[in-house]
Amino acid sequence: MTYSRPWRQYFTLVVEALPSARGLLPLVALLVAWQLLQTGNSPYFPPPSDWWNGLMLLAKSGRLYPALSATTITLLLGLAVAVVIGTGIGLLIGVFPRFSRAVGPLLEFLRAIPPPAVVPVAILFMGYDERMKLTVVVLAAIWPILLNTSSAAERVHPLLLDVARSFRLSAVDRMRLIILPSVVPAVLLGIRVALPVAIVVTLLVEILTSIEGIGALMIGAQRNFQSPQVYGLLVLIGLFGLLVNNVFAVFEAILLRRWPPKTQSEMF
Amino acid sequence: MSSAEKRSDPSEKAAGPAFECRSVTVELLHKFSRKRIIEDISFLVRSGEFLTIVGRSGTGKTTLLRAMGGLTPTASGSVLVHGKQLDGPPDDVVLVFQDYSNALLQWRTVTANVAFGIERSLDRGEIEQRVHDALALVGLENNAEDYPWQLSGGMQQRVQIARALALRPAVMLMDEPFAALDAMTKASMQDELLRVRDRTGTSFVFITHDIEEAVYLGDRIAVLKGSPGRIEQIFEIGLPAPRDQLSTRQLPKFLEYRYAVHQAIGRHA
Amino acid sequence: MRKNNFIARINWPGTAVFVFVGLAWEAAVGSGLLEYEYLPAPSAIALGFGELAGQGILAPDIAHTLMSVAIGWTVAIVLGISLGFLLGLSPTARRYSLASIEVLRPMPGVAFAPVGLLLFGFSLKTEMVVTILPVLWPVLVNTIGGVTGVHQRLYDVGRTFRLSRKDTILRIILPAAMPPIVVGARISLGLALVLAVVAEMVGNPEGLGYGIVREQQALRPDLMFAYIVTVGFIGIALNAAMLALAEALFPSFRQLRGGQ
Numbered sequence: 058m059t060y061s062r063p064w065r066q067y068f069t070l071v072v073e074a075l076p077s078a079r080g081l082l083p084l085v086a087l088l089v090a091w092q093l094l095q096t097g098n099s100p101y102f103p104p105p106s107d108w109w110n111g112l113m114l115l116a117k118s119g120r121l122y123p124a125l126s127a128t129t130i131t132l133l134l135g136l137a138v139a140v141v142i143g144t145g146i147g148l149l150i151g152v153f154p155r156f157s158r159a160v161g162p163l164l165e166f167l168r169a170i171p172p173p174a175v176v177p178v179a180i181l182f183m184g185y186d187e188r189m190k191l192t193v194v195v196l197a198a199i200w201p202i203l204l205n206t207s208s209a210a211e212r213v214h215p216l217l218l219d220v221a222r223s224f225r226l227s228a229v230d231r232m233r234l235i236i237l238p239s240v241v242p243a244v245l246l247g248i249r250v251a252l253p254v255a256i257v258v259t260l261l262v263e264i265l266t267s268i269e270g271i272g273a274l275m276i277g278a279q280r281n282f283q284s285p286q287v288y289g290l291l292v293l294i295g296l297f298g299l300l301v302n303n304v305f306a307v308f309e310a311i312l313l314r315r316w317p318p319k320t321q322s323e324m325f
Numbered sequence: 326m327s328s329a330e331k332r333s334d335p336s337e338k339a340a341g342p343a344f345e346c347r348s349v350t351v352e353l354l355h356k357f358s359r360k361r362i363i364e365d366i367s368f369l370v371r372s373g374e375f376l377t378i379v380g381r382s383g384t385g386k387t388t389l390l391r392a393m394g395g396l397t398p399t400a401s402g403s404v405l406v407h408g409k410q411l412d413g414p415p416d417d418v419v420l421v422f423q424d425y426s427n428a429l430l431q432w433r434t435v436t437a438n439v440a441f442g443i444e445r446s447l448d449r450g451e452i453e454q455r456v457h458d459a460l461a462l463v464g465l466e467n468n469a470e471d472y473p474w475q476l477s478g479g480m481q482q483r484v485q486i487a488r489a490l491a492l493r494p495a496v497m498l499m500d501e502p503f504a505a506l507d508a509m510t511k512a513s514m515q516d517e518l519l520r521v522r523d524r525t526g527t528s529f530v531f532i533t534h535d536i537e538e539a540v541y542l543g544d545r546i547a548v549l550k551g552s553p554g555r556i557e558q559i560f561e562i563g564l565p566a567p568r569d570q571l572s573t574r575q576l577p578k579f580l581e582y583r584y585a586v587h588q589a590i591g592r593h594a
Numbered sequence: 595m596r597k598n599n600f601i602a603r604i605n606w607p608g609t610a611v612f613v614f615v616g617l618a619w620e621a622a623v624g625s626g627l628l629e630y631e632y633l634p635a636p637s638a639i640a641l642g643f644g645e646l647a648g649q650g651i652l653a654p655d656i657a658h659t660l661m662s663v664a665i666g667w668t669v670a671i672v673l674g675i676s677l678g679f680l681l682g683l684s685p686t687a688r689r690y691s692l693a694s695i696e697v698l699r700p701m702p703g704v705a706f707a708p709v710g711l712l713l714f715g716f717s718l719k720t721e722m723v724v725t726i727l728p729v730l731w732p733v734l735v736n737t738i739g740g741v742t743g744v745h746q747r748l749y750d751v752g753r754t755f756r757l758s759r760k761d762t763i764l765r766i767i768l769p770a771a772m773p774p775i776v777v778g779a780r781i782s783l784g785l786a787l788v789l790a791v792v793a794e795m796v797g798n799p800e801g802l803g804y805g806i807v808r809e810q811q812a813l814r815p816d817l818m819f820a821y822i823v824t825v826g827f828i829g830i831a832l833n834a835a836m837l838a839l840a841e842a843l844f845p846s847f848r849q850l851r852g853g854q
Contacts, residue, residue: 080693101713155607162608163615169826171788173704173795174803177810177818181632257702257792264707264796265807272705276796279708287708291701298700396753413756420754427747432769432846441765442755472846492755 068307103285108292111278111285120274125297128270131187131259132301135194139251142195143202144244150203151210152236168204172197172258180266187269190262197258202247209243210236242316245309252305256298271297341408343496343528344370344393344418349402350553351385351392362388364553366402370496375522375529377539380549381590386532389549390498393530394420407495417495421502425481429473429488435460436469439487459487462521479510483517490521496528503538512570515542519568536590540582541568548589558589634816639823642816651805656824658801662718662790663783663832666725670782674730675775678737682771683763688738695734703728703789707796716798724793729786736778740771772844780836787829802828 088105095104103111115121150157176193183189213236221231263272271294278286349366352359363385370376380386391397393404395414406415414420419442422428430438439456447455460466463483473481482502489497503511515538522529533539539546543562550557562582564573573579616636623635634642646652681687703724710723744767752762794803802825809818 076692076696077689078693079689080691080695081697082690082694084694084697158605159607159611161605162612166612166826169830170822171791171825171829173788173792174806174822174825177795177806178815178822181810181813181815181818253700253702256700257704260702261704261792261795264704275705275708279711282712284712287712291705291709294705295697295701298702299697302700394754396750414754416756420750422747422750424747427745428751430748430766430769432772432844434846445761 070310100282100284103288105288107285108289111283112289112293115274115286115289124269124271124274125293128259128263128272128297131190131194131270132255135191135255135259136198136248136251138191138195139198139202139255140244140248143199143247144206144240147203147206147244148210148232148236148240150207151213151240152232154211157207157211164204168200172200172254173261176258176261176265179262185266185268190259190266190268190270193262194255194259198248198251198255201250201254202244205243205247205250206240209240213239242313245313249302249305249309252301253298256301260294342369343372343374343407344530345405345408346389346393347403347405349389349392349404350400351388351397352400353388353397361400361553363392363549364555366554366556368547368556368559370528370530372495372528373522373526375519375531375542375544376547377531377533377543377545378547378549379533379536379539379586379590380554382534383552383554384549385552385554386534386549387500389554390420390500390530390532394418394498396420419489419492419494419497421482421485421489421497421499423501423504425478425485425502425505426473428485429481431473434470434472435465435476435484435487438473438484439491441488442492455491455493456487459491462490462524463487463517477510479506479514482506482514486518486521490525490527493525494527496530499529499531501532501534504533504535511538516568516570518542523567536583536586537574540564540579540586541570541573546582546586548586550589550591557591560586560589632813632815634819638816639819642814642820643823646805646817646820652820652824655800655802655805655821656828659787659790659794659803659825659828662721662725662793662801663786665718666722666729666790667783667786669722669726670729670733670786671779674733674778674782675737678734678775679741679763681734682738682741683767695731698727699731699735701727704792704796707793710793710797718798718800720797721790721793724797725786725789728789729782732781732785733775733778736774736781737771740774740778741767743774744770776840776844780833780840783832783836784829787825787832791825 091102092104092106095102112121150160172193175196179189179193179196183192217235217239218231221235226234259270260272260275262268263270264276267273267276271290275287275290275294278284278290346366346368350361350364352361354360366389368376378386378389388397392399395404395411395418403410405411406418409415430441433441436456439459440452443452443455456469457466460469463486465480465483465487468476468480473484476484482505486497486502503514506514518529518531519542521527529542531539531542540562543560545562546560548557548559549555560582564576564578564582620635620637623633623638643652681691706724706727707720710720714720714723748766748770749762752766757765790801791803791806794801794805795807798804799808802821805821806818806825809815809821
């Protein structure tokens, strides 16, 4: 058993774990059928070939890449901030059970409010700009990360804490050497749950406010009745989401290769 | 007439053996290659007999039982129930599995679980009667409306046994049914099983890796050895009945049998 | 004894913090300490509730959103469970479809809004376009998982009792797969609410989602927050209703008890 190139092994493992490529048949068949059945110039159901042309048009006009990068940057930045703040507060809550009990009902109340509903609040408070967009993404992504972190911090096995005590670790060292590593899988799970929420909220803001981004492009295209572009951008978003999720899954697998495998991860 | 109605009392069956294996060989597919698990297995099970099968792990005990239960096909040789060759799970035979919590329907009450095998083929009155009798046989009358997950391991295993008994089978095949239980529960379950056999006349084929259990329960013991597993030896157990946990286990003959079976199983390779 | 137990079980510090935050907020706004143009005091939000209810606006909006949730969720359940069973029982069907599901799953519902608007303009149909696909996935995936996760032992039991294929599916597989299916249904319900609200923000000017956006544009933050709190309460109520329903229908599923 060689340990020399673990990341390659994990890449192979991930590729092998993917569902059979034959599963793409329904989608491909749908697209092919759509293409073949669309003879006329239907404004409602343009053929897939038109979608591609529409996207190329956008790219050539120089509007596609800025929009794509705007959405991506907001997403990544928002997630990064959410991870820092969410992990911080989560650890605080998890490590001090009395604090967690006190803050509990308040958090439960705030958690019940779906992130998209908060978007108009942010618009009202902060106006139509990038800062508002980022704030909303952070607020949306924070919850899964915070909740997962706090529950994992609370559930650090008491035996591990006993080990810390018997080795007479300082509070800082205990946090650094035992608690933090214990919550890493939970944080990653939180990020994985937060990803789709963050994407939805980002797109929602862009659609509502037409702030620079893919969503803004989409709603703009719809208002101008450029249906090929609308469909093309939809496919682009789908591929984008797929890419982001899978890249993160690989990243997570590589990062967690030193942690014991979990039998069943909790859903939400 | 449904098959369940035809069966009344197993001891009234034809005088021939309840079960017969003739040169049974079973091969299983394991990662693209066929592996021979058991080879040339031949033995009889008489009516009302308690046959125990012992052997080390990997000798194919479970595979043999599944073949007898009709769940695994044989590569060669034949399994006969009352003289008829079986293809698929036979009518008069029920399997009792080791992992009771996976084998019971956790979403049904004990009563509903016990009725599971007969609820489609008998009328209401008959079903109620049989369930009642089966629960009485295993001593679970007071838990009729509980759910399996509310019961202890021993009780859950008794539910599985009651479910099998409700069918009034001629043969019960049991795959290490008491392996997951603690020693005291195990002992009381062993005696219960013998009582059931005495009262119903059912034949038992009982797999275990516990040699003392095999000697205590069995009228005969078949020793499986090797890989692929073969019948090494069959012992006739001439211990007095009824068996008793304390006195029987102290008989010199008991120790002799125990020693002999140990020898037959052999040391580690 | 029991009364003491009940009192002891209430989260006093938690409730106290909750109430304290509310009062502090009220005091801060009232005294002019928090001078934020668009931040209303809790009392203002409560009054906003009254205003909306009194004018007969709130009830129809709630009704519209609930109807949207009901339609989307019901379709998702029917499709998800039937398709899920089909795929769960047939490895071949899975091989020729799972990849497509994995590709479609990350699609954000809101991205379908422009397509819906293109095809149906501002209407309930647009709401459905946004809601259907994302709400389908939890039920579908959980049903597939539930069916494929039925323990091998239960199949052995089915065969040893010589059950027909149909009986095996109805009497063993279906009940055994129920717990994850119900969890999937519950998740889908919550998702249906969120997506209905989103759809009403961008795709159909009716219901609670539109209410939030409308009041935001009208610069009435008190009414806007009233709408948001309403959405929150409905989410809690739907979840609780689902849990109660599951408990009533399947009393033997301890897995469903006390779970979130």
